[in-house]
Each structure stands twice: as structure tokens, then as C-alpha cells.
Amino acid sequence: MRNVYLLSLLLAAAAPALAQTAPTPTPAGPLAPLTVDKIMRDPAQWLGTSPSGVYWGEDGRHIYFNWNPTKQRRDSLYQVAPTGTAAPQKVSQREQRVLPTNGGEYDAKYARKVYERDGDIYLLDLKTQKIRRVTNTAERETSPSFALLDKVVSYVRAQNLYTWDPATGETAQRTDFRKGPKPASPLPTDKAERYLRAQQLALFDVVRLRDQDRLARERQQKALARLRPKAIYLGTQSVDNLQLSPDGRYVTYTLGQEPTAAKVALVPSYVTASGFTEDISSRTKVGAAQTAYELGIYDLARDTTFVLGYSELKGLDELPAYRKEYQLPAKAPVAADSAKAKAAAAAKAKKPELRRVQPFGPFWSDDGQRAFLVMRTADNKDRWLVGLDPATQKIKLLDRQHDDAWVNGPGIGYGAGNVGWLPDNRRVWFQSEETGYSHLYAVDATTGQKQALTSGKFEIQSAQLSRDRRTWYLTANATHPGEQHFYHLPLNGGKLEQITTRPGAHEVTVSPDGRTLAVRYSYTNKPWELFVMDNKPGAKMRQLTHSTTPEFESYPWRDPEIITIKARDGADVYARLYRPAQPVAQGPAVIFVHGAGYLQNAHKWWSTYFREYMFHNLLVEKGYTVLDIDYRGSAGYGRDVRTGIYRYMGGKDLTDQLDGAKLLTDKYGVSPQRLGIYGGSYGGFITLMAMFTQPDVFKAGAALRSVTDWAHYNHGYTDNILNEPYNDSIAYARSSPINYANGLKGALLMCHGMVDTNVHFQDIVRLSQRLIELKKENWELAVYPVEDHGFIEPSSWTDEYKRILKLFETNLKPAGEKGGIGQ
Incomplete structure (x- = not known):
């Protein structure tokens, strides 16, 4: 009881402090400067939440989408008429229970739709809008479709295929898959056992008659089994x-x-409700079976x-x-009649493995x-x-x-x-x-x-x-x-x-009758909104939602230039360029490296990196030039750009950053002594490669949730680009930052979530140990105990970006130019 009483006192004392962690936002004036605290708040509370998951109702009378204009903890389902004559309305939970789900399968004539909801199957008549429930079971049914030329509905239950006939209401099981091996035959296969069986049947009438009864039952069961699907073990x-x-x-x-015995990495979670460390089963590493x-x-x-x-x-x-690079050189010929020559000839004649x-x-x-x-x-x-x-x-x-x-x-x-x-x-x-x-x-x-x-x-x-x-x-x-x-x-x-004409991006969903388009549209400095237009070239787009807040709209968010960089191999590399209104000669610059590798960010629509976009606006306010490059490996530019990183991550994707840095100094008046670089995930990896292998180019770098050694990343992503580590060790050796850590000269900040199930915290711990053994002192590691790969908590975002800003302000500006670090 004493412990409970003390805990109550502690919680009561902490309550005021806890309540102060989310202050009510104060509207900013039109020219109010940006701060890290301001831009890293919960986006739903001050920026607004864009509509997502847009789809049409089956009758075409409403457009449905997820939205959160009332700043709740999570989005809700909304509906709006395509005429736009009424404001969007939230769909109640009761309405959602009878609303056909988005997705499902249509028959060839688009007369019916079959879909799953909560593990049961439903059939919708698109003409009458009537719904029939196909299944109502405790087991889960999935994968509904039409079969037998649209005569029946098929679905899967417990790894077996079933069909349901709408005309008769009959359900038929089409497969009988069973786990485990096929049962052994009851009849003996051993010679001695067969002899003993024959002796028993000859000696004992009771045994013989009972065995005949058993065989009769089995014949009857086989006859019935012919009416049912074959048992497949x-x-x-x-x-x-x-x-x-x-x-x-x-x-x-x-x-x-x-595969058997595939070892899975465990990720410890330290800050838990139980008070105990809990292990999260994560994934295997590249090269695992x-x-x-x-x-x-x-x-x-x-x-x-x-x-x-x-x-x-x-x-x-x-x-x-790539395997040709590892083939052994030809050796001097040997006598044709030697055993070695025969073995070599046999090996050569052997067909290669498929x-x-x-x-x-x-x-x-x-x-x-x-x-x-x-x-x-x-x-x-x-x-x-x-x-x-x-x-x-x-x-x-x-x-x-x-x-x-x-x-x-x-x-x-x-x-x-x-x-x-x-x-x-x-x-x-x-x-x-x-x-x-x-x-x-x-x-x-x-x-x-x-x-x-x-x-x-x-x-x-x-x-x-x-x-x-x-x-x-x-x-x-x-x-x-x-x-x-x-x-x-x-x-x-x-x-x-x-059909669409506005600059930016258009995510289009066509109405059931094909006449109208629901369009999720955005521009560089305008978050996604829902519009509607006729399905005709150049038709006018009519806005149906307004998601951003007055506070967000009060700031003149910049529209960065889209420029091309002529890379050293002649390729055109696209980038976003943010410049101060009044650039300072020989001023500082920061290069941002987007993550994912295969992702596009130098585009004309609202970025998934919206926090970074706002941070770049803050940096420009403080006199920085910012460059955001779609380096080799990025999406949107075709196969050669996509595969430009094959077998060498940290090759062309890094030299694209170096060519961008050269453009900044040659054309935009940036000081070559005041260049910084930062990014997360793949962007963190490139930052490490830049700081380790190009130490005279970048004075400071922030590597966030970074891959430090590709041999420790997952198979699905890494195997495509670098092959397996045991088959292509060259690719892994030259692509992993941990092998180049001795080159660090500038100031390095590393930030990583401790419950990262994508790029494991172990990655950054291994690199930290390497830096310690190399006696490097100009680095620091900030850890985030409750964060996975993509941060969620505003407090974590705020802490991380205050550290990044401090890193650049401290290392890229003379003492007299430093602003309010961390503001």
C-alpha cells in the first residue's frame, strides 16, 4: 500500500508538467519567423490533415475519403457529394457497418460486386444496391472473387477454396488441403510383418471377419470421397x-x-507499459534463405x-x-589423358543450375x-x-x-x-x-x-x-x-x-459511370486537397475540402526552383533549390538526401517529407541555401536512373551530391568551406558515406536512422541492388559506410530510434563502436527510446531537428552569424 500511495503522489506531482507538454498553439503573424518547436508539432493540430484513401460510392452519389478536420487522434471516414453543394460529412460507425467496402471484385458486366468485411463475404447488386451476406461464420473467409464465368462466388476459408451459388444458395468445398504428411497405409510393408498378418488371418476367424468389415467400411468411405475433393497433404x-x-x-x-532455421533479429524495447524489457521479433538479414x-x-x-x-x-x-567477376582465370592446359583433364571436361559439360x-x-x-x-x-x-x-x-x-x-x-x-x-x-x-x-x-x-x-x-x-x-x-x-x-x-x-492541366500531381479516381473524376491534387507548397472535375480535357477542377489551418496559411511557404544538375557522367539530375531572398556571398548551404533510394522528391507536389520541407524554409530564413537532389536510384526517371546504384551504393548516388555541391559553389555563391549534408534512412547512409569518403567537401553532417552496413539490412531490398553478400562481397565492401569510418573529419551527428525494426539500432551501435576504436571524437549519437524507423512523437521530431540545426549553426557559420540555435 505504501508503494501505491507514493506512486499516486508522484503521478499527481507530475500531472501539471505532463499537461504542459502540448501547449495551445498561438497563431503566428504573417511574417513570424519559423522555429523548430513550431514546425515539428503534431501536424494534425496546426498544419491540418489532408484527405486520403479516396473512393467512389458504388452508386456514384458520394465520394468517400479519410480526413481529420476536427483534430482528433486519428482520421475518420467522410463523404461528400460530387456537386460540392454541401460540406463533407463524417460517416457514422453505424453507416460504415452497412457500407460496401472499397475494393473487392466485380463481375465482367459490372453488375455485381463481391467483397469481404470483418472476415465474412458479401455480394452487392449494383443495380438495386441490395447486399446479400454470403457467409456468417466464426472462421475468417477471404479472397472473394467470381468464378465459373461469373456464375458463382469463390472464397478461401482455412486455406481451402469454396464456392457459393447465388441462384441456389449452395456452398461447395472445392479443395481439401491438409497440413502434415500423408498418413501411412495401415497395411504392413515389411516382409516379416506381412507374413505375420497373413498367419493371423488364416488362424483366427474373428480377426479375419473384423478385417473384412474394416475393408468394407473403407470401400464405402472411398465411394463417398469421390463426391468430395481430393485430400491433398x-x-x-x-x-x-x-x-x-x-x-x-x-x-x-x-x-x-x-526455409528452416532462419535466424530472426530481436529488437529490445526498453520503455514499455510492463516496466520490463520486451523483445520484438524483427526480420532476417540479407542472404538468409x-x-x-x-x-x-x-x-x-x-x-x-x-x-x-x-x-x-x-x-x-x-x-x-556479375558472377563473371568472380570466375577463376583459365589455367595452363594439361595432358588430355590425365584424370584432372577428364574431371575438368566433366565439370564443363555439367548443366548450370537453374x-x-x-x-x-x-x-x-x-x-x-x-x-x-x-x-x-x-x-x-x-x-x-x-x-x-x-x-x-x-x-x-x-x-x-x-x-x-x-x-x-x-x-x-x-x-x-x-x-x-x-x-x-x-x-x-x-x-x-x-x-x-x-x-x-x-x-x-x-x-x-x-x-x-x-x-x-x-x-x-x-x-x-x-x-x-x-x-x-x-x-x-x-x-x-x-x-x-x-x-x-x-x-x-x-x-x-x-485531362488534368494544373502543375503538380493528380491522383485520380474515376466515378462508376466514367463521367466524373475525384482528384486528390497538390502543389509544392500546397498540401493535398480533394477536387472534382468532369472527365474531359481541361475541365475545371472544383475544390471539395479545405484542410490547412489559418496558422499554417499565415506563412509564405516557398516554392523551390526545380533545376537540373549536369552530373560528371553527363546525366541530367533533377533537384529542388531553396535560396534566401537576399543571399550572402560565400554563405552556408545544406544538401538534403531523401530516403528510400527509389523515391522522388524533386517534384512539384506536396512532399511526404513535409517536415523537412518546412525545416528547409527555416534554414533559408537563417541564410542557408538548400539543395534537395533526386540522385541516382530515385524514382520517376526511368530504368537507368533506377539501377544507377547497382552493386555500388555510395557510387553515383554520392557523386550526384558532390556535383550538386560543386554547382552550389560555382553558380550560387556558396562557400566551399560551409557545406553541410543530412538525411534519413537511405539519406542517412549517403550522409555517412559523404562524411567518411569526402571529408574535405562536407564540414558537418546529420545521419538519421542510417544503414551503416548493408550486410545487416533486409533481403528483399538489398539483394536486388547488391546481390547476396556471400556471392558479391565486392559490392558490400565498397557500399557499406562502416568500412570507411576512419575517414571522418567533420562534425557528425547520428540519430536513431531504439525500437527501429527496419534499420536496427544495432546498426548504429556497431558503427559507434567502430568510431570509438578508431579514436574519433567529433561525433555524437542521439537515441530515441520509443521510436521505430519513422518517428511519431512530436517531442522526438523536435529534439532531433534542434540538434540538426545546432550542428549546422555551430559548424557552418562564423561565430558572429550564429542565430538562436535550437529555436
């Missing part, structure tokens, strides 16, 4: 992506074999299962190009006559589209995309990508970076003839067919790499018709 495999073929004869499925996948085919007519073979895929046996493949699909044509698969190698260097004949288990090559680095890009990704059938049920459409930019293609499944539907030095960033299947709806950056517009394109290709 999975062993240690998992099953996913269950599909019923349109004619009902085949069930296809993906089998996954998890990965899940192996196969495509299974269950032929219901033959009651037989198959696993698809793919050994004939073109290029599957090719050795990745790379592992993951299948995606199948994707069936609307008439159910054809199917295709997307197949990718585990190393992501090859992607094939192949026709599939499930009756013969044969595949036919339709297209191959190969990249010595790795296959990715808009509409391609790491899975199936953006693919489908054209209305003629003969041609397959897909996206490919074949020309260096992601574009739209069609290939004839019978003749193999391929056609480019779009072309040019720009990217198709999203593509879908209109509901009448006559027009493509595309999002592309055809006007400028830093703009995203909505386009129409005829079904068979032709001239792009631009």
Missing part, C-alpha cells in the same frame, strides 16, 4: 492464391516452402495434382553477369479459353509472361524482360505487376521497361506479336481500362518528370489525351 508447405478455372476443371494454387514457390495444379476430372515445370524458360540457366522462380497467376481471359502466368526469378533479374495450358502443364513464352541489375519500375514491381487481358481475349497487356521507361504493351497470346501502346522518355505510372473497355486511364509524367497528370488513350494505342 501439404507436408511442411503452405498454400495460397487458390483459383478455380473458368470451366471448373482445375484448381491452381501456389505452394510455399519456408528465402521461401521457395511452386505452382500446383489440381485436375478435378482426373483427381490428380501436378507441380508446374519451367526448366524450358529462356535464360533460366544463365549465370548472372535459378529459382516464383509464379504469379494464372490470369484467365474473360471467355475462359486462355490463361497466362507471370514468372520471376528469385534474384529479380528476369520476368517472363507465359501462356499456360493446364491440361498439358505446358507453358509458352510471350515476353521476357531481363535486367543485369534487377527488374522493377512503375506497373512492374516485384510481383505480377500491372497485367491483364484485352477485350478480344487474345492479347495480354502489361508494363515493361524494355525501352528504359515503363510503358504499356500488348502481346498476342497465339502469334507472340508484341505492340507498344505508349512510348517516349517518360513513365506510365499507373494504367487501367475504363469499364466499357474502350479507353485507357493513365497517370504519367509526360510533361515533366516532376509532374503527374491523368490521360486518356485509345484501347489499341495512339495519341495521349491529357
Whole structure:
């Protein structure tokens, strides 16, 4: 009791202090200077929350979106009529329970929609807007779709496929997957045991009669079993992506074999509700064994299962190009009759090992006559589209995309990508970076003839067919790499018709009748808002939401210049440039490095790095020039920029920063002695590489949540760029900052969350130990005990950016120029 009483006194004493951590914001005047405390507050409380997750109601009468204009702890669902005659209204929890979910699957005529809600399946009639509940069970049903040419609804329960017939209400189980090995036969296989069994049956009538009864029961059960799906034993495999073929004869499925003994890193969480340190199970590290996948085919007519073979895929046996760097040089020839020569000849004749493949699909044509698969190698260097004949288990090559680095890009990704059938049920459409930019293609499944539907030095960033299947709806950056517009394109290709016109980015959702567009739009210094417009070129956009606060609007947020930097290899590199209204000759400058690697930030819309954007406005107020570069590896610029970091992170992505620094000093009057650099995640990695390998260029750097050694990062990201560490040690050695730590000269600040499950806190601890052993003194580490990779708490953001500002003010300005550090 005494401890409880003391705890109560402590909490009571702390209450006033706790209440003071979130003061009521005071509106700033139009020219009030920015401070770190001001810009790093909870965005919902002073900046406002933009609408997100926009979708149309199925009847087209309302647009739904997530929003938080009342500054609650989390966003809520809102609705607004596209006419804009009434203000947006919050959708109550009661209304949401009966509202069809966003997503789901439509039938071919867009007459019905099937969807999942809370683990049950529902069917919506789009004409009457009536909803039928398909399942109502304690078990969870998922993956609803239409099957048998839209006659039935299919779904998955407990890793098995079921169908439901809307006409009869009948539910049928289509598969019977079971975990574990197939049960052993009750009959003995050993010779001695078989002899003993025969002796027992011959000697004892009771035993013989009971055995005959058992066999009769088994025959009866087998007869009944013929009316049910075949029991398929999975062993240690998992099953996913269950599909019923349109004619009902085949069930296809993906089998996954998890690797054994994969060691997972644990991340300790120190500040917990329990008062005890709690371990978070995180992830494996690059190079760990990965899940192996196969495509299974269950032929219901033959009651037989198959696993698809793919050994004939073109290029599957090719050795990745980088492996040639590790091949041993040829040795002097030896006598032809020697044992060594024979062994060498045998080794040479041996077929190379086939790379592992993951299948995606199948994707069936609307008439159910054809199917295709997307197949990718585990190393992501090859992607094939192949026709599939499930009756013969044969595949036919339709297209191959190969990249010595790795296959990715808009509409391609790491899975199936953006693919489908054209209305003629003969041609397959897909996206490919074949020309260096992601574009739209069609290939004839019978003749193999391929056609480019779009072309040019720009990217198709999203593509879908209109509901009448006559027009493509595309999002592309055809006007400028830093703009995203909505386009129409005829079904068979032709001239792009631009629909949106404002500079910036447009995220478009088309109404069910195709006449109206819900547009989430933003510009560089204007956060995202919801607009509506007619689906016609140049139609007027009408604003439906107003999200920003008067306090945020009172400041004249800068519209940075979009410039190009001529890199040392001749490439054009895009960047945002922030300049003071009255630059000081030989003044200071800071280069910001965005994270993620494959991400775009030198664009004309509101950045996901909005805190950094506001911080750059603060730096400009204090006399800094700021450069924000879309370095090699960034998104939005095509394949060559995307793969420009292959096998050498810290190569061209770093020299792009150096070329930007040179431009600042040569053209914009910045002092070469007053350059700083900072960034988070990948940006933190580049900052470390800059401070360690270019110590005479940057005087100060802030590396936030940084990768310090790529051999300790995850497999999915790192393996694509650097391959496996045990196969490409050269790439890891030259790409990891920890190997260059001895080069540090300038002032280095490192900040890291202690519960970071992406870039583990262990990363920065290992680098700190390295710096200690190297006897480096000009560095500091700030840790954040409750933060993961992306910070959440305003107090953490504020502390971090006060330290960054202090770092630059202290090291990039003479004593007489330093302002209020940390304000």
C-alpha cells in the first residue's frame, strides 16, 4: 500500500508538467519567423490533415475519403457529394457497418460486386444496391472473387477454396488441403510383418471377419470421397492464391516452402507499459534463405495434382553477369589423358543450375479459353509472361524482360505487376521497361506479336481500362518528370489525351459511370486537397475540402526552383533549390538526401517529407541555401536512373551530391568551406558515406536512422541492388559506410530510434563502436527510446531537428552569424 500511495503522489506531482507538454498553439503573424518547436508539432493540430484513401460510392452519389478536420487522434471516414453543394460529412460507425467496402471484385458486366468485411463475404447488386451476406461464420473467409464465368462466388476459408451459388444458395468445398504428411497405409510393408498378418488371418476367424468389415467400411468411405475433393497433404508447405478455372476443371494454387532455421533479429524495447524489457521479433538479414514457390495444379476430372515445370524458360540457366567477376582465370592446359583433364571436361559439360522462380497467376481471359502466368526469378533479374495450358502443364513464352541489375519500375514491381487481358481475349497487356521507361504493351497470346501502346522518355505510372473497355486511364509524367497528370488513350494505342492541366500531381479516381473524376491534387507548397472535375480535357477542377489551418496559411511557404544538375557522367539530375531572398556571398548551404533510394522528391507536389520541407524554409530564413537532389536510384526517371546504384551504393548516388555541391559553389555563391549534408534512412547512409569518403567537401553532417552496413539490412531490398553478400562481397565492401569510418573529419551527428525494426539500432551501435576504436571524437549519437524507423512523437521530431540545426549553426557559420540555435 505504501508503494501505491507514493506512486499516486508522484503521478499527481507530475500531472501539471505532463499537461504542459502540448501547449495551445498561438497563431503566428504573417511574417513570424519559423522555429523548430513550431514546425515539428503534431501536424494534425496546426498544419491540418489532408484527405486520403479516396473512393467512389458504388452508386456514384458520394465520394468517400479519410480526413481529420476536427483534430482528433486519428482520421475518420467522410463523404461528400460530387456537386460540392454541401460540406463533407463524417460517416457514422453505424453507416460504415452497412457500407460496401472499397475494393473487392466485380463481375465482367459490372453488375455485381463481391467483397469481404470483418472476415465474412458479401455480394452487392449494383443495380438495386441490395447486399446479400454470403457467409456468417466464426472462421475468417477471404479472397472473394467470381468464378465459373461469373456464375458463382469463390472464397478461401482455412486455406481451402469454396464456392457459393447465388441462384441456389449452395456452398461447395472445392479443395481439401491438409497440413502434415500423408498418413501411412495401415497395411504392413515389411516382409516379416506381412507374413505375420497373413498367419493371423488364416488362424483366427474373428480377426479375419473384423478385417473384412474394416475393408468394407473403407470401400464405402472411398465411394463417398469421390463426391468430395481430393485430400491433398501439404507436408511442411503452405498454400495460397487458390483459383478455380473458368470451366471448373482445375484448381491452381501456389505452394510455399519456408526455409528452416532462419535466424530472426530481436529488437529490445526498453520503455514499455510492463516496466520490463520486451523483445520484438524483427526480420532476417540479407542472404538468409528465402521461401521457395511452386505452382500446383489440381485436375478435378482426373483427381490428380501436378507441380508446374519451367526448366524450358529462356535464360533460366544463365549465370548472372556479375558472377563473371568472380570466375577463376583459365589455367595452363594439361595432358588430355590425365584424370584432372577428364574431371575438368566433366565439370564443363555439367548443366548450370537453374535459378529459382516464383509464379504469379494464372490470369484467365474473360471467355475462359486462355490463361497466362507471370514468372520471376528469385534474384529479380528476369520476368517472363507465359501462356499456360493446364491440361498439358505446358507453358509458352510471350515476353521476357531481363535486367543485369534487377527488374522493377512503375506497373512492374516485384510481383505480377500491372497485367491483364484485352477485350478480344487474345492479347495480354502489361508494363515493361524494355525501352528504359515503363510503358504499356500488348502481346498476342497465339502469334507472340508484341505492340507498344505508349512510348517516349517518360513513365506510365499507373494504367487501367475504363469499364466499357474502350479507353485507357493513365497517370504519367509526360510533361515533366516532376509532374503527374491523368490521360486518356485509345484501347489499341495512339495519341495521349491529357485531362488534368494544373502543375503538380493528380491522383485520380474515376466515378462508376466514367463521367466524373475525384482528384486528390497538390502543389509544392500546397498540401493535398480533394477536387472534382468532369472527365474531359481541361475541365475545371472544383475544390471539395479545405484542410490547412489559418496558422499554417499565415506563412509564405516557398516554392523551390526545380533545376537540373549536369552530373560528371553527363546525366541530367533533377533537384529542388531553396535560396534566401537576399543571399550572402560565400554563405552556408545544406544538401538534403531523401530516403528510400527509389523515391522522388524533386517534384512539384506536396512532399511526404513535409517536415523537412518546412525545416528547409527555416534554414533559408537563417541564410542557408538548400539543395534537395533526386540522385541516382530515385524514382520517376526511368530504368537507368533506377539501377544507377547497382552493386555500388555510395557510387553515383554520392557523386550526384558532390556535383550538386560543386554547382552550389560555382553558380550560387556558396562557400566551399560551409557545406553541410543530412538525411534519413537511405539519406542517412549517403550522409555517412559523404562524411567518411569526402571529408574535405562536407564540414558537418546529420545521419538519421542510417544503414551503416548493408550486410545487416533486409533481403528483399538489398539483394536486388547488391546481390547476396556471400556471392558479391565486392559490392558490400565498397557500399557499406562502416568500412570507411576512419575517414571522418567533420562534425557528425547520428540519430536513431531504439525500437527501429527496419534499420536496427544495432546498426548504429556497431558503427559507434567502430568510431570509438578508431579514436574519433567529433561525433555524437542521439537515441530515441520509443521510436521505430519513422518517428511519431512530436517531442522526438523536435529534439532531433534542434540538434540538426545546432550542428549546422555551430559548424557552418562564423561565430558572429550564429542565430538562436535550437529555436
